[in-house]
Amino acid sequence: MSASWIDCCVAHIATIAGVETAAVLRAFAAPFPRGGPPAPPEPASPGSFEALERACAPIEPAQLIEDLSLDVDRAQAELFTRRLRAVDGFLDARPSAPARVLRVGLRMRLAGILRATRPHASRVRALADYYYSHGCRLAHHDADACSPSYANALAALQWRGVVPGLHHAVLDGRFAEGPTHVNLLQVDPRRIEVRALDCRTRVDAGESFAQTVAGEGAVAATSGGFFLYSEPDIAPPSRRHDPVGLLVRDGVVAAPPVFARGALVIDRDGGVAIERVGLDGCVLQGHRGWQLRVEGAVNRAHAEVGPARRCMAIVGDHVVAVGIAPQVPLNGAVIPIGDVDVRIGDRVSCTLPPRSVAVATAMAGGPMLGDAGHPAVLTELRREDFWGTAPPVTFSQDETGDQNLLPRMVVGTRAASLIFAAVDGRNFERALGMTLAGAGALLLALGCERVLNLDGGSSKRMVLEGRTLDLPSTEVVGEGATDPAIRPVYTALCMHRR
Structure with a gap:
């Protein structure tokens, strides 16, 4: 059997930031990693690594945008292309052997995606995140190896009282995990009412998230659950930006729990829980009187x-x-x-199974990242209906095994309180982002018993007293660049004085 391009890269360098080169490069071999056909044979090596580098086609932005526009709208196609080029440029600026191998991997996998059957856009989006993450690990593997872990800084966090029942803190600095920037809110739901909000009409009216939060009279707010975005088969009556999974506002089920996923549940007395909620056991009632x-x-x-x-x-x-x-x-x-x-x-209206105290607010996310103070098993995403073609496809079709460093929004329960963490990312210099396990570990280290992932990435947002706290994370930012692009927030959790 002739040597493949991966064999050529492994011969050039065996590990990348402590990870076997072959393990890094094998990702994205199949066009549809879960439930699809097997991956095609890997292209053969042209001989030397230098010849392989020369053979890798450069990214042609205009062509890539046109291709991705067949799957998603042009704005998304342009965004995914910019992210990919930013990662390619970041790797190109580093002449080390590991960076050169990563750049070859990025370009080879892009070529394979574009040769495969559609959709391409969701795979290109995930490819950019994956190689960004390994590029970050490479850049900071040596530079921050001697820095303390952020866990050492948690005990020294300075919590500022905002209003009774609401406190804010910031975790910021260079740690062993790399540059980190996290905003934290500690909430007592017995003193602060947490309400779910569907923001779609406000976004359509041109409001920013901060304006929406101010209009609601909230002291603080975070982005909420998942929504339809880059799925290739959105069809009426579904629309892009529709919430995915359970949403309860003021005791009314605004979106049913069609996926049995972890959800933040708050009852009318301010009691909090993080638990899986699905359709089985719910009661549906039709407007003509039927019920089941x-x-x-x-x-x-x-x-x-x-x-x-x-x-x-x-x-x-x-x-x-x-x-x-x-x-x-x-x-x-x-x-x-x-x-x-x-x-x-x-x-159809939906009623959740009865509870001792009625549910006032609920927001689905997933997966659950911690239970009983211990990390959850993130390899079992199928248990929370992240599989097949279930939205968001970035989770259901992710074969990378939680390797991606991304902006995250997570929430945990600690006794009767909630702690929200808005983890910044996509910034090579100030905030790399975290894996799901890393974000969960952060809240577990702060004493949370259960931890839930909410919608992260570009949608992650935290507003406090009228000010947006996050670093921008829609684009990949580095080398002193700025990022003015802000993606709208379509569902939120708003915090009001009781």
Whole structure:
């Protein structure tokens, strides 16, 4: 068997920042890593590593934008292209052997993605994040190796009282984990009411997140759960930016828990919990009077076609299909209905299973990052319906095993309180970002019993007293560059004085 391009890279350098080179480069070999066909054979080595470098096609931004625009809107295509080029340029500026190998890997995998069947955009987006993360580890592996861990700084955090029941602190500096910048909020829900907010109409009206928070009269706010964004098959009645998973506002289920994922749940007395909430056990009621208790709900993490019996398909509060083995909607579920008189077009309301104190606010995220004060097993994402074509595809189709350093928004329960952490990232100089496990470990180190991931990346945001606290993270920032781009926030958790 002839040597592959990966063999050529391994012969050039065996490890990259302490990780086996082959392990780094094997990612993104398959066009559809979970549930798709096997990866094609790796291209052969041209001989020397220098010949391989010369053979790697440069990134052509105009061509890449046109290609990605067939999957997503042009603004997203341009953004993903800019991120990829920023990472490519960062690696190109470093003449070391590991950086050269990473750059070859980035370009080889990009070429493979563009040769494969669509969609391409979600894979290119993930590719940029993956090679950004390994580039960060490489750049800071030696520079920060002797620095203390940020865990040593947590005990010395200076918490500032904002209003009764709400405190703020910042973790900032160069640590063994690299440059770190994290804003933290400690919230007592018995004194601070935490409300879920659907921000879509405010975004459409041109408001910034800070303006929306001010309009709500909130002292502070964070971004919330996932929403549809770069999925390739968004179809009516779903729309881009629709919430993904459970959202309860003022005791009313605004979006049903079609995915059984971790959620932040707050009751009317201010009691807090982080737990998995799904459709099974919920009661659905149609506007014409029918009612049923859900059993055996199927979503896109399970299958793309429902069971071979009479079912309905729901998206949001609408029945979109009735029949045998209907298609499973992207952001919905298929539910067996027996002989219940359900019709296409019926409007549906959802009631969560009864609790001792009624739920006032709930926001789905996932995965859960900690339980009983211990790290969760992040390799079991399937347990929380992150699989197949379930949105967000960046989680469901991520085969990298939690290697990516990204901006994160996480929340943890500590006794009767909540701690929110807004982890900045995509900044080579000030804030690399964290893995999911790293973000979870941060809150566990602060004494949280349970920890939940909320929507991170460019959507991560924290506002306090009218001021946005985050470093920008939509673009990849480095070498003294600035980043004016801010992605809107579509769901949020707002904090009000009781």
